[in-house]
Amino acid sequence: MEAGNLHTSEPVHLSERLAKIASWILPDCRVADIGGDHGWLLLSVAQKGLLGQGIIGEVNKGPFENAAGRIQAYGLGQQIDVRLGDGLSVLRDGEVDQIVIAGMGGALITSILDAGKSKLESVKRLVLQPNIGGHRVRQWLVANRWKLIHEEIVYDAEIYYEMIVAERGAEDVYENQPIPRLILERIGPLLWRNRDPLLRAKMQEELGQMQKVYKQLSNGQSGQAIQRRRELEREMEMWEQVMNWLYEEQN
Numbered sequence: 001m002e003a004g005n006l007h008t009s010e011p012v013h014l015s016e017r018l019a020k021i022a023s024w025i026l027p028d029c030r031v032a033d034i035g036g037d038h039g040w041l042l043l044s045v046a047q048k049g050l051l052g053q054g055i056i057g058e059v060n061k062g063p064f065e066n067a068a069g070r071i072q073a074y075g076l077g078q079q080i081d082v083r084l085g086d087g088l089s090v091l092r093d094g095e096v097d098q099i100v101i102a103g104m105g106g107a108l109i110t111s112i113l114d115a116g117k118s119k120l121e122s123v124k125r126l127v128l129q130p131n132i133g134g135h136r137v138r139q140w141l142v143a144n145r146w147k148l149i150h151e152e153i154v155y156d157a158e159i160y161y162e163m164i165v166a167e168r169g170a171e172d173v174y175e176n177q178p179i180p181r182l183i184l185e186r187i188g189p190l191l192w193r194n195r196d197p198l199l200r201a202k203m204q205e206e207l208g209q210m211q212k213v214y215k216q217l218s219n220g221q222s223g224q225a226i227q228r229r230r231e232l233e234r235e236m237e238m239w240e241q242v243m244n245w246l247y248e249e250q251n
């Protein structure tokens with residue numbers, strides 16, 4: 001904070017992951033960042049003059065106080081309201097046009113969306129960034145008539161992150177693809193269709209993780225272990241096939 005100035009005006013620098021999320025927020029809209037934690041995302045969008053009104057929702061007191069303090073320090077309390085509460089319960093019906101839910105597992109993201117369906121009626125765009133379980137988010141979107149408009153992989157601090165942007169509609173992006181739907185839900189239909197430049201590297205990493213789990217299960221004789229091994233064999237085979245297709249196209 002500068003001497004003689006009540007508020008800081010230091011420019012906010014977002015991580016690559018958050019910057020990518022910010023780039024998918026439509027300008028001059030009413031945006032909620034659920035699980036907004038540090039508060040940097042909406043702070044940065046506001047500082048660039050691209051935010052209409054913002055709401056940061058936080059279920060935990062520590063991050064809530066942290067975000068609220070930061071928004072006050074930047075003098076943006078009129079534009080960004082920080083609220084303590086679970087998921088979409090912090091919103092009133094019709095209050096926002098866009099919702100961001102980032103940095104959580106896909107199961108938690110879908111449970112937040114499911115529990116707050118009435119708050120979604122005014123929402124035109126969802127920007128979701130599941131750390132794991134992206135397929136659950138994709139399945140929820142189809143089941144609730146949201147269509148994928150963009151998917152992208154961001155490599156930040158040596159982690160591959162998936163970002164999913166959806167708007168209302170029912171276009172089936174899974175149709176007419178050479179990959180079974182269940183597998184495509186895990187790979188990301190638009191990551192595949194657009195040949196995301198990081199898809200192969202991300203799949204390579206996931207294949208390594210599957211191989212590790214497979215090895216750990218190799219001595220298991222329970223029905224469950226045998227079934228999981230079979231599933232993993234099928235998944236690994238599919239992963240290798242898709243990676244080969246991507247490799248052949250790129251070479």
Ligand code: SAM
Pocket residue numbers: 034035036037038057058059060063085086087088101102103104108112
């Ligand atoms: N969205 C930020 C980002 O992407 O950098 C922060 C991600 S942080 C790992 C997840 C945050 O979500 C935490 O601050 C946690 O308290 C919050 N959170 C978890 N479950 C929540 C819920 N049901 N409602 C609101 N916030 C939640």
